Amino acid sequence: MSRLFAKWYDFFMNPLEKKKFKRIRKELISKASGNVLELGSGTGINFPLYEAAEKVTAIEPSQHMIARSLSKLKKSFVPIEMVQASAEELPFAANTFDTVVATLVFCTIPNPEKAILEMKRVCKSEGKILLFEHVKMENRFLSTLQDWLTPVWKKICDGCCLNRDTINLLKVHDITILKMQKYYSDLFIFVESVNKKKV
Numbered sequence: 138m139s140r141l142f143a144k145w146y147d148f149f150m151n152p153l154e155k156k157k158f159k160r161i162r163k164e165l166i167s168k169a170s171g172n173v174l175e176l177g178s179g180t181g182i183n184f185p186l187y188e189a190a191e192k193v194t195a196i197e198p199s200q201h202m203i204a205r206s207l208s209k210l211k212k213s214f215v216p217i218e219m220v221q222a223s224a225e226e227l228p229f230a231a232n233t234f235d236t237v238v239a240t241l242v243f244c245t246i247p248n249p250e251k252a253i254l255e256m257k258r259v260c261k262s263e264g265k266i267l268l269f270e271h272v273k274m275e276n277r278f279l280s281t282l283q284d285w286l287t288p289v290w291k292k293i294c295d296g297c298c299l300n301r302d303t304i305n306l307l308k309v310h311d312i313t314i315l316k317m318q319k320y321y322s323d324l325f326i327f328v329e330s331v332n333k334k335k336v
């Protein structure tokens with residue numbers, strides 16, 4: 138993430154956050170328990186919302202985003218450790234975490250397939266995977282529009298892809314969806330799911 142994007146991110150997101158996202162984040166993060174990993178924590182918007190977690194490890198590759206998130210650390214109710222890392226290469230042992238959280242991240246990760254495999258590896262079997270993401274829409278016209286817009290959108294929004302088929306990625310990687318809520322038609326999804334590991 139560029140310094141400029143990191144600087145203006147909260148400002149541009151604020152109307153959506155106030156209108157809808159804050160409530161969605163609150164509900165999602167309230168379900169994060171035990172030893173928690175957050176992927177791509179950005180400006181740390183979720184940090185003050187953790188209450189049931191014992192400890193949160195937040196990974197974020199961008200030093201500009203990390204710098205912006207430091208003030209939110211002070212507002213958290215649980216211990217949070219920041220680690221500069223990418224979701225595709227997580228510096229943690231297998232089966233470390235009880236819960237993995239990702240909000241508005243899978244759209245931006247350059248190799249989402251690799252990130253899913255890493256997320257599964259470090260999450261315990263039957264561990265919780267909690268996601269709030271924008272995804273490829275079901276309507277053919279709208280999903281084609283997402284395909285068309287993605288090259289431009291990616292340039293404006295620092296690598297964000299409008300057409301990521303994250304729901305399908307979860308399904309093909311044995312992540313069992315327990316609950317899914319859709320917002321703005323099916324552009325945004327809230328997913329509560331479980332990591333199934335082959336024995």
Ligand SMILES: C[S@@+](CC[C@H](N)C(=O)[O-])C[C@H]1O[C@@H](n2cnc3c(N)ncnc32)[C@H](O)[C@@H]1O
Nearest residue numbers: 138177178179199202223224240241242245246
């Ligand atoms: C749209 S922002 C979302 C930030 C925050 N999670 C939120 O809910 O507002 C996307 C974030 O993903 C991070 N990101 C980009 N590539 C990543 C990767 N390979 N692994 C983990 N995070 C990544 C970006 O640096 C950025 O902070």
